[in-house]
Amino acid sequence: MCSEVSETAARELAPIAHHRRIPVGQVIHSEHQGLGSLAIIVSGVVKLVKAQRDGRLQIVGLQYAADFVGHPYAAKSSLIAEATTHLELCCFSRSAFETLMRNHPTLEQALYRRALNDLETAREWMFLLGRKTAREKVASLLVSIATRINRPLGGVGATAGKMALQFDLPLSRNEIADALGLTIETVSREMRSLKLAGVVSTAGRRSVTVLNPDLLRTIAEGDLD
Amino acid sequence: MCSEVSETAARELAPIAHHRRIPVGQVIHSEHQGLGSLAIIVSGVVKLVKAQRDGRLQIVGLQYAADFVGHPYAAKSSLIAEATTHLELCCFSRSAFETLMRNHPTLEQALYRRALNDLETAREWMFLLGRKTAREKVASLLVSIATRINRPLGGVGATAGKMALQFDLPLSRNEIADALGLTIETVSREMRSLKLAGVVSTAGRRSVTVLNPDLLRTIAEGDLD
DNA sequence: CGGCTTATTGACGTTGCTCAAACATGGTGG
DNA sequence: CCACCATGTTTGAGCAACGTCAATAAGCCG
Structure with a gap:
């Protein structure tokens, strides 16, 4: 344990x-x-x-x-x-x-x-x-969650470093905003923008699929808009 | 030591x-x-x-x-x-x-x-x-520096908690901006605003005198504008 | 299906950023 | 000791990103 x-x-x-x-x-x-x-x-x-x-x-x-x-x-x-x-x-x-x-x-x-x-x-x-800008913030949080969410108790084994391509957000929009120092509206708009750019897709309120992990990471690091 | x-x-x-x-x-x-x-x-x-x-x-x-x-x-x-x-x-x-x-x-x-x-x-x-807003950020940094700057090696003795009323900033405006996530211009404007409000006064580039410590703290905590 | 919560979208306002110019400051050399 | 210079700082005008307010839509639960 x-x-x-x-x-x-x-x-x-x-x-x-x-x-x-x-x-x-x-x-x-x-x-x-x-x-x-x-x-x-x-x-x-x-x-x-x-x-x-x-x-x-x-x-x-x-x-x-x-x-x-x-x-x-x-x-x-x-x-x-x-x-x-x-x-x-x-x-x-x-x-x-x-x-x-x-x-x-x-x-x-x-x-x-x-x-x-x-x-x-x-x-x-x-x-x-x-x-970071609002867009970079949202992208960073998605990367961070995707990287950590499915890492089991066992330790720093197989899944370390690799990010999940599909996962459920453990946070509401409100909580995401509070994590990033933004408002819920701005989070919503940036999520939409990432969807329009084909970087992620969503289903329901919580499920996220990362369609282009490299691009998401690039956006998160601010090497691109 | x-x-x-x-x-x-x-x-x-x-x-x-x-x-x-x-x-x-x-x-x-x-x-x-x-x-x-x-x-x-x-x-x-x-x-x-x-x-x-x-x-x-x-x-x-x-x-x-x-x-x-x-x-x-x-x-x-x-x-x-x-x-x-x-x-x-x-x-x-x-x-x-x-x-x-x-x-x-x-x-x-x-x-x-x-x-x-x-x-x-x-x-x-x-x-x-x-x-925090820009003004609260600047006020907070001043409180933080004033509280820590003159605490000697001896430990958490006499001066703990009390803030220095006059001190030299250990940071340039550029460094202040980088500490607060602001630009140097915004820092400058907020400093002026604090001076106009009679909360602090400055001499040269680095010397700061806190004229109204309670008000400075209040502003830093966002209980006031 | 109905009602409630949470999220999205739009129009508009404000804070703080950008760009540019003037101004102190403090160090250096005449 | 003072003029001068380099650097850092202040100030101003305009702008963009993000926030606010309000209305609409989507999820979710019974």
Whole structure:
């Protein structure tokens, strides 16, 4: 499950874990009422949202299967973690997990690497938010989701790097807008424009098929309009 | 120096450290030629920049005195770290440092906490980039710099939380624009607007005096225009 | 099929960008 | 010490990308 952790640690991890099913829209962690627990995602997608009193939202992270939600030792995080799809979690009590961490440097290190990974992802996203056009933003998100959505728990195996050609969006238009720093109308228009350009096609509200992956990636990187 | 690390670790750290002085504009780390070393900033400011082939830039992090530059175990970071002011560094060879880390869980944990801190900062910045107006962005950056610029190596002591009322910007207008996802002209106009509103005053290109800290903070948080 | 939510589309407005010109600033050499 | 220059900054006018508001259409569930 936690594939990069040593055998012995994994064996000690198992007993303190418990499985949970979470419906769409449920809050996992929040500023004021954290579940107090840490979790690994078995299936589904979690959004990390930063909110302001006036209602402005920004999604600052998406976590997929095999990702960790919640940070040990973390102070107040001022983040809301919410299920954007139906969710299966593998939860650990915070205290039990932190105790275990102290005895297993491997585990500690694995978490550290995850944090560095999240940091790298966040900084990539900062570039997108600050410097990309609406069209590039939408294309980038599609690439990012297509690359991650079907990667199973097993680890960084076969499907790594390759993107799914067909998948279901784990986000509503509203959530896409909040992830990209756009409005829902602009997202809609750019999606249409990508469809007209023959880059993607859609069916229903959520299903997306990437017809031209190379072109989509090129647009996402801004090498083309 | 590394104030949150245990005494014994600090004593082992000292011999492998060496001091360096860096002029403005020098690259500390980059995608292709990393110095291979890690460093703690003694004085000065480092910007972390993400660049695209077409010349677009986004500053994704600022590191001040007492901050760490470079991540142990990190893969390729695709980041450029550059001195925005004259700099004094306390450098460690990557390998020596990583060896030391393995023997001192305290050190490992300190680095982990730093990474979580950077992550929190990055996500705060994502909100700014995605959802704040130009005016709020400029005000936010001024608050952020004013809060951090004069915090000495000693740690999170007296000056924590309080912001300096007068300070020198560690960034040029161009760098400010690249940090905020704006153009230099917009930065200039918003600075003027803040001056006209009596919130700040400036002298020369770099010196800033905050005349009304509460108002500046209010503007930064978007509770007001 | 009916009703509700979510998404699309269109017309229009505004913020921030582009291009261009004038202006400080701070360093250098006379 | 001052004039001069290079560079960085400010300011202005016009424009484009994206946001706002409002109406319509498509999905989805009972």
